[in-house]
Amino acid sequence: MSFTIRPATPADLDAIVAVHKAAATTPGNLARAPEEVTPAYGDYAIASDICLVAVEPDGTVIGEIHARRETIALFAHVLGGLTVAVHPQRQGQGIGSRLFDTLIAWARAAQPEILRIELAAGAGNPGAVRLYERLGFQHEGRQAARGRLPDGRFEDDILMGMLLF
Ligand SMILES: CC(C)(COP(=O)(O)OP(=O)(O)OC[C@H]1O[C@@H](n2cnc3c(N)ncnc32)[C@H](O)[C@@H]1OP(=O)(O)O)[C@@H](O)C(=O)NCCC(=O)NCCS
Structure with a gap:
């Protein structure tokens, strides 16, 4: 099914x-519980600073991505706080990739310049990590036991970054 990004x-x-909420029902994917x-x-x-939605032709929102430019001058070229979610029934259909492509294109054109995009993913979310690798994000580190799942298990966070220069 077709969709557009706006x-x-x-x-x-x-929406x-x-x-x-729908994407958060799978524990360990999004940081937030429903x-x-x-x-x-x-x-x-x-x-x-950037918030994009993927919408079906009838206007139904099926995905969202947002991120913020750092406010301290030293880090003002950095876009962080990135979160992305696609409705579970529409995952694996290229929507997350298109949301990222549009966000990265926006970042490349932004003024003042954005020269780095950073994000984190739970180690138990290998699908998301694979997507970020394919988009060009590099592995930059690992935060041990950064997350704690509802069943009490700890999970590492994987830090990833993309330079735009
Ligand atoms: C991660 C997410 C945003 C990717 O969006 P998407 O529209 O499913 O991704 P696309 O269809 O563009 O790309 C597919 C790739 O995404 C990854 N992926 C992650 N979760 C997936 C899922 N549930 N279904 C299918 N692919 C998924 C895979 O790497 C897949 O590539 P592959 O075919 O090589 O396995 C989406 O699956 C989602 O919302 N997941 C739940 C919330 C989440 O994990 N957010 C990221 C937190 S770091």
Whole structure:
């Protein structure tokens, strides 16, 4: 099924929250549990420096990506706080890749310059790590026991970055 990518607007709030809640039902993928995906989180996403949604022809939101430019001058060329979610029924259909392609194109054209994009993924989310590798993100490190899953197990975080120069 076809879809388009466009900037999010405040009118997308409920739909963005719904997509993240649905994606969060698989433990260990998104950092937030479903009950932590609140309207306040949706507002935070939409207020990011870049917030894009993937929409079906009828307007249904099926994916979202957002990220923020660092505010301290030393890091002002860095885009971080990146989170992406695609509705579980639409995963594996190229939507996440297109959201990233659009975000990276935006970052390359941004002024002041963005020269680095960074993200983290749980070690138990190898599909996402594979996607980020394919997009050109490099492995930069590992944070031991950064996450703790609902069953009490610890999980490492994998740090990845992409330079735009
Ligand atoms: C990770 C995610 C955003 C990727 O979006 P997508 O639209 O499914 O990805 P695409 O179809 O563009 O690309 C497919 C690739 O994504 C990865 N992937 C991750 N989760 C996947 C899933 N549930 N189904 C299929 N592919 C998935 C795989 O590497 C796959 O490549 P492969 O075919 O070589 O295995 C999406 O699967 C998702 O929302 N997952 C749950 C939330 C999450 O994990 N977010 C990232 C937190 S770091």
